[in-house]
Amino acid sequence: MSSSTLTKDEPVQPAAPGPEPAPEPPAGPPSALSRLVGNPKAIALAVAALVVVISALVTGSGIWPHGLTADVKTPLNDLDNWLVDNRESHWLFLYFLLHFSNAAEFSVDGITSLLDSMGYVGVTVLGTLIAWAAGGSDLSKRALRTGATALAVFAVCGVLGMWEPTMETLSLMVVAVLSAAVLGLLLGLASGLSDRCERLLRPVFDTMQVMPAFAFLLPLLLMFGVGVPSALIATVIYAAPPIARLTALGLRTADPAALEASISLGASPWQRLVTARLPLARRQMMLGLNQTIMMCLSMVVLASLIGGGGLGDEIYQALGGLKIGKALIAGVAVVLIAMLLDRTTAAAGERLDDVVKAGLSRTMARLRLAVWGLIVVLFGVFAAIGSSLGGDEWPEGWTVDIANSLDTKINWITDHLGSGIPVLGGTITWAEGFTEYVLNPLRDGLLATPWWALALLVAVVGWIVGTWRAALTGVICLALIGWMRLWDVAMDTLSQVLAGLVLTLVLGVLVGILCARVERAERIMRPVLDTMQTMPQFVYLIPVIALVGQNRTGGILAAIIYAAPAVIRITTQGLRHVDPAAMEASTSLGATSRQQLLGVQLPLARKSMLVALNQGVVLVLSMVVIAGLIGGGATGFMVVQGLSKGDLSQGFPAGVAIVCLGIMLDRLSQPSKGRNGD
Numbered sequence: 001m002s003s004s005t006l007t008k009d010e011p012v013q014p015a016a017p018g019p020e021p022a023p024e025p026p027a028g029p030p031s032a033l034s035r036l037v038g039n040p041k042a043i044a045l046a047v048a049a050l051v052v053v054i055s056a057l058v059t060g061s062g063i064w065p066h067g068l069t070a071d072v073k074t075p076l077n078d079l080d081n082w083l084v085d086n087r088e089s090h091w092l093f094l095y096f097l098l099h100f101s102n103a104a105e106f107s108v109d110g111i112t113s114l115l116d117s118m119g120y121v122g123v124t125v126l127g128t129l130i131a132w133a134a135g136g137s138d139l140s141k142r143a144l145r146t147g148a149t150a151l152a153v154f155a156v157c158g159v160l161g162m163w164e165p166t167m168e169t170l171s172l173m174v175v176a177v178l179s180a181a182v183l184g185l186l187l188g189l190a191s192g193l194s195d196r197c198e199r200l201l202r203p204v205f206d207t208m209q210v211m212p213a214f215a216f217l218l219p220l221l222l223m224f225g226v227g228v229p230s231a232l233i234a235t236v237i238y239a240a241p242p243i244a245r246l247t248a249l250g251l252r253t254a255d256p257a258a259l260e261a262s263i264s265l266g267a268s269p270w271q272r273l274v275t276a277r278l279p280l281a282r283r284q285m286m287l288g289l290n291q292t293i294m295m296c297l298s299m300v301v302l303a304s305l306i307g308g309g310g311l312g313d314e315i316y317q318a319l320g321g322l323k324i325g326k327a328l329i330a331g332v333a334v335v336l337i338a339m340l341l342d343r344t345t346a347a348a349g350e351r352l353d354d355v356v357k358a359g360l361s362r363t364m365a366r367l368r369l370a371v372w373g374l375i376v377v378l379f380g381v382f383a384a385i386g387s388s389l390g391g392d393e394w395p396e397g398w399t400v401d402i403a404n405s406l407d408t409k410i411n412w413i414t415d416h417l418g419s420g421i422p423v424l425g426g427t428i429t430w431a432e433g434f435t436e437y438v439l440n441p442l443r444d445g446l447l448a449t450p451w452w453a454l455a456l457l458v459a460v461v462g463w464i465v466g467t468w469r470a471a472l473t474g475v476i477c478l479a480l481i482g483w484m485r486l487w488d489v490a491m492d493t494l495s496q497v498l499a500g501l502v503l504t505l506v507l508g509v510l511v512g513i514l515c516a517r518v519e520r521a522e523r524i525m526r527p528v529l530d531t532m533q534t535m536p537q538f539v540y541l542i543p544v545i546a547l548v549g550q551n552r553t554g555g556i557l558a559a560i561i562y563a564a565p566a567v568i569r570i571t572t573q574g575l576r577h578v579d580p581a582a583m584e585a586s587t588s589l590g591a592t593s594r595q596q597l598l599g600v601q602l603p604l605a606r607k608s609m610l611v612a613l614n615q616g617v618v619l620v621l622s623m624v625v626i627a628g629l630i631g632g633g634a635t636g637f638m639v640v641q642g643l644s645k646g647d648l649s650q651g652f653p654a655g656v657a658i659v660c661l662g663i664m665l666d667r668l669s670q671p672s673k674g675r676n677g678d
Contacts, residue, residue, distance in 0.1 A: 001285045003487075020517040028369060030589055040279075043262055043536065044464070045460055046462050048456050048457045048460040051453055051457075052449055052454065052456070060355075062450050062454065062487075064485070064487035065451070065482075068479075069483055069484070070481065070485075071651075072484050076653070077649045080222060083222045095662070100224075101229040102150075104175070104229040105229055106171055107232075108171050108232060112168065112654075113172075113634075115167045115171060116389070116392040117382075117383050117386055117387055118392075119392050120158060120393065120395075121389045121617055122386030122389070123386075124155070125151075126378055126382060126436070127154055128147050130375060131146045131147050132146060133350040133368070134146060134344045134345075134351070135347040135348070136347070137352050137372075138364070141348070143294075143370075144354065144454065146335040146347040147343055149344075153340045158399070159394075159398060159400055160333060160399070160666060161398065162311065162329065163401040164393060165311045165314050165330065167309060168310035169297075169337065170337070172228065172309075172310060173296055173300055176235040176239065177239075177292065177562045179232070179448070180235070181243060182237045184292060185244070185247055187201060187247075188243060188246070188248045188308040189410035191250070192249075193251060198248065203244055205244065208237070217230070217305060217306050217654055218639070218642055219263070219544035221306045226307040231303030231306055231308030232303075234302060234303055235300055237295050238296075239293075240292065242292050242295060243285065244288070245288070246284040246287055247284065250280065250281025250282070250283070251278075253281075264278040272523075282352060286349040287439070290342065293342070294338065294341070295535075300312060300650075301332065301334060301537075301538045301539075311337075312538060314327075314486055315334070315539070315542070318330065319630070322545075324405040324407060324410045324545060325402070325409065328542050329406070331538070331539040333384065333537075335531070338535060339531070348646070355583070378527070414546055417447065417547065418548075423551070427547045428548055428549055429550060431554065432440040434450045434553045438499055439552055442498065443495035445495075446491040447488060448589055455475050455478050458474040458478060458664065459472075465668060465669070469671075474668060477666065480656070480660050484653045484657060485651060486655065488634065489657070490635060490657045490661060492633065492635070493636065493657075496559075496624045497617075497661065499556055500559040500623075501620045503560050504560050504564050505616055507560065507564050508563075508566075509609070509612070511525065512567065512575065515568065515573070516601075517593075522572065523622060529568060533566070537622070537623060538626070541630050544558045544630065549631075551631045552627075552632050554630050554631060554633065555626075555627020555628070558627055558630075559623035562623040563620055567616050570609075570615060571605075571608065571609065574608020574609060574612070575607035575608075578600065579603060579604060579654075579662035581602060583600060586600045610670070614670050619668060621662050635657050635661075639655050672678040
């Protein structure tokens with residue numbers, strides 16, 4: 001055996017310890033490129049965007065193929081002629097639609113006659129008493145403020161010379177709100193109590209939510225003609241979904257413990273509904289009623305285009321004649337009515353909350369009952385002798401004509417702010433620059449993109465944020481627009497919506513962050529946002545015309561003013577309701593305010609931000625269409641022109657194209673549950 005061989009009795013000597021290997025450095029965060037490569041959705045989106053850019057540069061033309069279109073004007077013209085010829089004789093009108101028309105006209109005429117018989121004294125006194133009673137019928141600050149608001153609103157409308165159109169608008173509002181509330185409650189009950197009804201009504205509500213107000217008017221105009229019935233029915237259809245959806249939401253989110261207690265006591269389904277589910281859903285139902293009232297007022301103003309009359313007609317006629325001062329006066333009256341209705345319903349909701357939380361003494365209950373009884377008695381008294389107390393119209397000597405003075409001041413503002421600012425130019429100069437350097441290139445880019453590339457991008461985005469159903473829906477909407485030969489004008493509308501949406505989101509998110517982090521800013525912005533949210537869409541056009549004139553940029557500015565409040569409020573609420581534990585943890589780790597915002601608040605408020613995006617899409621699209629009245633052009637102008645001429649073949653396809661754009665953008669901005677929020 002060699003000397004190097006060990007025997008079994010020899011101990012094994014351990015080897016001399018060598019240098020320990022250096023520890024491996026910890027793996028750093030993956031780079032942006034590695035994250036992109038590992039994400040198939042990001043790859044698909046990047047490829048689709050690249051295809052769109054290359055195809056637009058190479059082809060330079062996005063014309064929809066003529067072979068994939070159809071002539072929709074001829075059958076619509078035939079239908080239009082048939083409706084006109086048979087409106088007075090066909091059984092569908094005589095035995096069905098005529099009853100709706102007569103009921104609508106009879107109801108509105110009855111309320112108008114009642115207000116006229118009560119006179120301005122009776123209307124003012126009763127309106128003030130009703131607002132005071134809604135606030136609590138006592139000497140509390142809430143009740144006195146609500147009553148004083150009503151008194152001031154009626155007085156200002158009279159002094160401005162808008163008493164008669166205000167009464168016409170109120171008459172239509174009373175009937176519209178009652179009808180929309182009853183219809184909405186019935187649909188909400190069906191959707192809240194039945195899963196099958198909920199599945200059936202959900203797409204209907206979705207479509208009605210994204211459908212601009214103008215889309216309701218033209219079909220009803222052809223069925224009922226120009227006048228109050230068309231305006232009333234369109235208003236009811238437009239305003240019923242909010243109260244229906246919120247009623248269903250309240251019924252479905254009722255406290256399970258309360259419902260189980262009701263069941264354990266042997267309550268029948270009807271008893272559970274009346275004593276448990278409806279009271280628990282009261283807050284959502286009151287919010288829905290408030291939203292329905294605001295939408296009724298907005299639609300009543302728009303319905304002036306088809307004979308609704310009232311303040312909306314005053315605004316429309318003044319805008320058509322470029323009498324901005326008169327339009328502004330009528331707009332102020334509309335805003336005042338909106339504020340009155342909003343404050344009154346809000347006060348009534350707060351009073352009901354107080355009753356539920358703290359109860360109501362027997363004396364106070366009797367007092368409130370007596371006040372409402374007095375209101376009923378005064379109704380009868382003023383209806384009988386009200387007009388003899390001072391006349392049915394506001395006295396001419398108590399009015400102030402400020403229209404000419406306003407026109408002079410508005411012209412001064414236009415001259416000095418429009419283009420008279422040294423170096424900067426002015427609002428009109430900025431509007432022209434925005435049109436030339438933003439809107440025109442964006443529109444030209446969409447028109448230069450081949451239709452198939454744009455459809456590919458929509459499909460990929462729909463698949464990423466939702467499901468294949470969202471992708472398919474978006475592609476079908478684009479195809480329907482092209483099939484109706486409206487591709488070019490729809491791309492013009494889409495360019496305005498995208499530009500308005502980006503600016504709305506930037507402004508809304510920045511102001512929302514400021515309001516969420518600075519309480520003083522939120523307090524300052526609250527009355528501004530309240531006023532902006534209660535103003536009907538028509539009213540936004542008045543100051544815009546004075547600042548930038550009648551053009552596409554003016555329409556986008558009006559859309560930003562209209563849509564920004566919703567984005568600001570949703571953003572503020574989302575950031576403020578971030579989990580406090582997460583905020584405390586970031587503070588304990590030494591995170592700065594900026595790091596908390598970017599690393600904690602915004603990521604945790606992502607769902608709220610997505611809701612803000614979706615609401616911004618819907619509201620901007622709605623307002624951009626209405627901006628067709630002030631030079632927005634595209635599909636909005638086609639709808640407005642079709643309404644003014646009663647031309648179904650022009651207005652209806654454009655309305656359908658707008659609805660298609662709305663549905664497509666709604667689906668692309670509404671991530672599917674379970675994929676993008678959890």
